[in-house]
Amino acid sequence: MEQFDVAIIGGGSAGLSALKKLSDLNKSAILIEAGNGIGTKNVSGGILYSKKDTQGRIYNVEDVFGSDFSSNAPVERLIKKYLLHATSKNKIFTIDMTPLHEYKTNFAYSVLLNRLTPWFAELASESAGKHGGGIITGVHVSDIQWTDTKTIVRTNELEEFAVRSIIAADGINSEIAQITSARDKFTPEEVYFGVKVIIKLPEKIIEERFHLDSTEGSAHLFAGDVTLNHVGGGFLYTNRDTLSLGAVYHYNSLLSNPVNPSQLIDELIKNPLISEYIKDEVTLRNGNEGLSKEDQLKVHLGVSKLIKTYNELRDKYFSNNNMKLIESGKFRNLEEVKSKIDSIKHDLNEKFGVQFVNNYVELEFSAKLIPDGKRCMMKKPHFKNILFIGDAAGRGIFIGPKIEGLNVGIDDAVRAAIAISRSIDSNNFDYDYLGNYYESLVNESPYTGEMRMIDENYL
Incomplete structure (x- = not known):
């Protein structure tokens, strides 16, 4: 043994x-x-x-x-800003909690x-x-x-x-x-229930939207009507090229006022501040009902490939490593990259009826229990x-x-x-x-x- x-x-x-x-x-x-x-x-x-x-x-x-x-x-x-947002319908009151965040913190x-x-x-x-x-x-x-x-x-x-x-x-x-x-x-009285989504968002858009440099991040907490009358609140953390958006509520309050976990996320996303934080330009396809099934399949595959090319090139353009596109020899400058992105977008819209709308891209959904120490x-x-x-x-x-x-x-x-x-x-x-x-x-x-x-x- x-x-x-x-x-x-x-x-x-x-x-x-x-x-x-x-x-x-x-x-x-x-x-x-x-x-x-x-x-x-x-x-x-x-x-x-x-x-x-x-x-x-x-x-x-x-x-x-x-x-x-x-x-x-x-x-x-590296989290440099820590903000608490109190919400009431379309009203938001924000408190800068950065000093509390920095208290006794090395990093x-x-x-x-x-x-x-x-x-x-x-x-x-x-x-x-x-x-x-x-x-x-x-x-x-x-x-x-x-x-x-x-x-x-x-x-x-x-x-x-x-x-x-x-x-x-x-x-x-x-x-x-x-x-x-x-x-x-x-027991339910001793734990919290957390639900979270990972949302895709290009690096430079995160930095522009949250007023950050290339290494900085911010943490946001949400209290108020976004909680649906539960004991707890929401959070949003900026990652390199994603956002962690979620809610943590005392499990006992969820049992006394039952709600589907996805509703907790949906309520956060409905908030005007949060919806502005997470939005991105997302492709929306139209149907091709007038075509034969064989032609529909061909169009679907062609559009899928073009959308993939568009998304990959756009993500690289809005990343902090975008100069690698120039170093690869495929483009002479970033303006040329932007022109290529716009050209693909035009083709998707004009030739295939693909629309570009404000929405968010969810990469992951998860839930877990958390101990109330x-x-x-x-x-x-x-x-x-x-x-x-x-x-x-x-x-x-x-x-x-x-x-x-x-x-x-x-x-x-x-x-x-x-x-x-x-x-x-x-x-x-x-x-x-x-x-x-x-x-x-x-x-x-x-x-x-x-x-x-x-x-x-x-x-």
């Missing part, structure tokens, strides 16, 4: 941070991810913070993945997790491989058993293997928590030799304009790695020795202090 120092269950940002930190501490760790690939189960769109606090040490992403994280990681935009980037987590995985896997560890995807843990001398992990896909400890990083609906009965399932964080985030981190431990800061989860999970991951490394070095995996030490480290985290300080009656 194979044996590892640690098994990490869950390949999100928290689990990968734990793997990287343990490997850097020269420990043998294996990460098990249920998805077929790292990032395939991660919901795109969010803000990743690096924080500082005079009340205690915070372990940030750059502490795990290197001081050059900002230069090397596939992040989207904050908009990120798309299905791009960022594979990058985390590459670095973590390289480090883990030096100590006999690594990442295995497409594997589901089915059972965990304890004997007098070892902990045995059983899966649906692999031979059982032994570990000395486990880190549960498998999200808010943690299967490890359910298998071991380490905690109850979270004040209400559901585990008082003892451990069970036997299992340490729970991030969403799996019910930890996150979600109140008003503060929406922080990724950075909390990374901080937890480092603390779990430190606790396990100590147990390995002392050859002591007594549950109290490992669990109580990890609990003390978590209690020292400024994030834990923030969660505890939130008024229990804030909703």
Whole structure:
């Protein structure tokens, strides 16, 4: 039977941070991810913070993945503006929350997790491989058993293997928590429900519309009638060439006032400010009912190809790498590129009846549950030799304009790695020795202090 120092269950940002930190501490760790690939189960769109606090040490992403994280990681935009918009029908009152955003913040980037987590995985896997560890995807843990001398992990896909400890990083609906009965399932009163769409928009249009330079981004929160009388609000984050638009509401309020998740997004899009933010020029085809089916197919294929050429050329023209079009030798200058785009547009309209209308292009729709850290964080985030981190431990800061989860999970991951490394070095995996030490480290985290300080009656 194979044996590892640690098994990490869950390949999100928290689990990968734990793997990287343990490997850097020269420990043998294996990460098990249920998805077929790292990032395939991660919901795109969010803000990743690096924080500082005079009340205690915070372990940030750059502490795990290197001081050059900002230069090397596939992040989207550095958030420099943070605005709260209160809406009432066609009226909007905007408050600049940038000073609050900058308070105790080293930096904050908009990120798309299905791009960022594979990058985390590459670095973590390289480090883990030096100590006999690594990442295995497409594997589901089915059972965990304890004997007098070892902990045995059983899966649906692999031979059982032994570990000395486990880190549960498998999200808010943690299967490890359910298998071991380490905690109850979270109730509707303890979680938020988030729904989000990724909207396509060319780089330079984003920068012009939101008054940003080529690396800057902005974050927008929405409160008021866009919430459909639910407890929560909307958000919009600028990415490099997309927007993350979504809504986060307390799950209990959605149950008492039921609404389809897509309606939450639709209500945001109806708002005049938001509709102006997300609009783009989109092609609208007319039918060809007068033609034979064979001719309709030919026209359809021809128009599809021309529309694809138009969209690709337009996206490149409005990107910050548009000079590559000139360097390729296909065009002499950007004016010539613009002329070609206009020519294709004219042909689509005049020859094929394609219209160009203001609309938006949705690339992705997703939904997830989010822990309300004040209400559901585990008082003892451990069970036997299992340490729970991030969403799996019910930890996150979600109140008003503060929406922080990724950075909390990374901080937890480092603390779990430190606790396990100590147990390995002392050859002591007594549950109290490992669990109580990890609990003390978590209690020292400024994030834990923030969660505890939130008024229990804030909703």
